[in-house]
Amino acid sequence: MVKIDEFAVERWMDLYENGAIHNLAETCCASISLNDLHAFSGRATNLIDFSQKQVYGAIRGSSALRSNIARLYSSATSEPMRPEDVLVTNGAIQANFLALYTNVGAGDHVICHYPTYQQLYSVPASLGADISLWKSSEENGWQLDVTELKSMIKPNTKLIILNNPQNPTGAVLHRETLQEIVEVARQHDLIIHCDEVYRPLFHSLDSSQPENPPSILDFGYEKAISTGSMSKAFSLAGIRLGWIASRNASMIEAFASARDYTLISVGQLDDRVATQALSSPTVENLLERNYQLAKQNLDDLEAFVREFEWAASWTRPQAGTTAFVKFSRDGHPVNDVALCEQLLEKNGVMFVPGSRCFGNGQDFKGYVRVGYVPDRQVMVDGLEALRKFMRDGFEKVPVQVD
Template sequence: MVKIARFSVEAWMDKYEHSCKYNIAETCCASISIDQLRELSEDKDRDVVTTSTALTYGAIRGADALRDNLARLYSARSGKVLPRDNILTTNGAIQANYLIAYALLGPGDHVICHYPTYQSLYEIPKQLGAEVSLWKASPENKWSPSIDHLKTLIKPNTKMIIINNPHNPTGAVLGKSFLQQVIDIASEHNIIIHSDEVYRPIFHGITPMDAEFPPSIVSMGYERVIATGSMSKAYSLAGIRIGWIASRDRSIIEEIAEARHYTLISVSMLDEQVAAFALDPSTIHSLLARNIALAKTNVEIMEKFVLKNDDACDWVKPVAGTTAFVRFHRDGKPVDSVDFCEKLLEKTGVMFVPGSDCFGQDFKGYVRIGYVNHTEGVKEGLDKVTQFVRRNLDDVKLAE
């Protein structure tokens, strides 16, 4: 029997997200309805879904319209077109990430994983029998890990390097030259790079004009790469549960496709139609403009909150994605983040995610905040947090 570790962040969300008043733990850009999606489109008379088509299993590897739109996005900044057949759709990015490990990793393999990050990226390879080394990032280096450290982690049996870019929980990015160094190391040892890009392309503190603006790993010339993404975070459509896997290496896609047959057969036809509509050229630009503007507005609210409470918290300001990793302390000593989050929720109705419980004991005092929700709710919630810090921080336990 596989030993399944507690999935801490999802257990926390499951326990509290439907009872809180201010969910500032939610990591999606503020979710929208199908009616709102249609309003964002330049083609408002077009049906989002076709209701006259029989609801069969649909296209096994993913609807052509959806995969064509994804292929166009991955080809935009590359000199080489990514064919639609190099893309598989999945039930969310969480299944995409699982399938990659399920298909490609097992006993005898070694994996290097960017850390901290979403727990399943390193736990699933471990559950499948692979050895996992954590490639640790630090706030002192703006949450970027060290290339020199990466070199020391390489082993003869290293099969995969897993990165998360933009980064959950910190909102940092691995820049273009950094990614090139990772590719150079991987290519020297014939290692696969798996880049979880679920928060792409919500870039609000760096622009495409910046020399270090990070392209998708699929656009950088190395064949043995895999990118995963979804409609949940950047595209505000978590409810349709659409994710995907893209790779330049067709043999990798074929291996994953074989494993995929055992786990889902195909993805909902209706969900794929909604995703294709959202990613169509007539819709995607307005949708992303809405979400990037929301991120820019709300990260400034976050920054004012941190400055107002700089005697009790600190951070590295995010430049992308939807999450911030904020450390709360009392007289410089980190608080117990679980006790902080539980007392905060009880007193104010504000929900954060405790870093030490959900991202590892290395992160004492840290909480993850999802700030690209509706602006008024974020502002009201953070005002409640300020009141809590002023009135109740002394009642919060310190980290042991």
């Protein structure tokens, strides 16, 4: 039997999210209903066709849906993506799994951006790959050092895995860094797998960045793939719909073949809802709502960090829905697991502990992941409960002394 590590962040969410009063661990933009989707469309639409027979439907995703997904990658600096460059999957989690299962095997070496969603390194490890974690630096705004990447490459290196925007930090890899990574991959004939599930929620770029960072598919590199989802930036986690996109036809065919052994197709209802959500003007209206919600809630979180700067520090996220906040006392990081457990028990606020869910117990001590794009009132009430804990309970959280 294949040995795979427990999926720490998903286990934590499963254990605690249903009992939380103030869920500030959720990574999706505040979810929307079908009524909301109808309103964003600005016109009369029939999302559900009650006369439609519920067969498997278009196995790779309907042409309309794949066309809409392909348009998400439209850019003035690259050739347009085609519908056949997209394979629709059951969420980004299946997209990542299929791509890794297909591209990685025993004896391969994989370099993975870190910290990141555990699936991206635990699945290749379970398939027998040797994993090197390419660590981003908080001192450098959670950026990556491409010189370090060059030193990590081995004769058996097969794959570079990126997460852009990054979970849990909200950091962004910009065009210059991505271009350098592509050049390294091209030189060594490596596949680049980029989880872009938080794209295009670039809500807080600084003034030195005149454009949204490009997709990994924007560079014309044939061995690049992108995975995405309707869950995060598009507020529709409940339809369980994601995708793999690549200009490499042979890889798309291989992913489709592997998927035949898992979930053959997405549901027709899910396909139809996603198609509507990614149609114009619905998608523009939905994203504008989520941009504004992210900015407002992030400003509130920043106000909290400033108010409690004696205990809390961070690198402010530039994109996505998550922030990585470090809590310390008397110059030492607190026990982040104990912090999350006590905060939930005493004040009903849910965070995700960094050392357990994004590290090996030694990395990211004192860090918690905060999901800051829930409904507005959830954020307001959650931060108020957190302030109460900081005044009444924080001193009881143990610190970690090396």
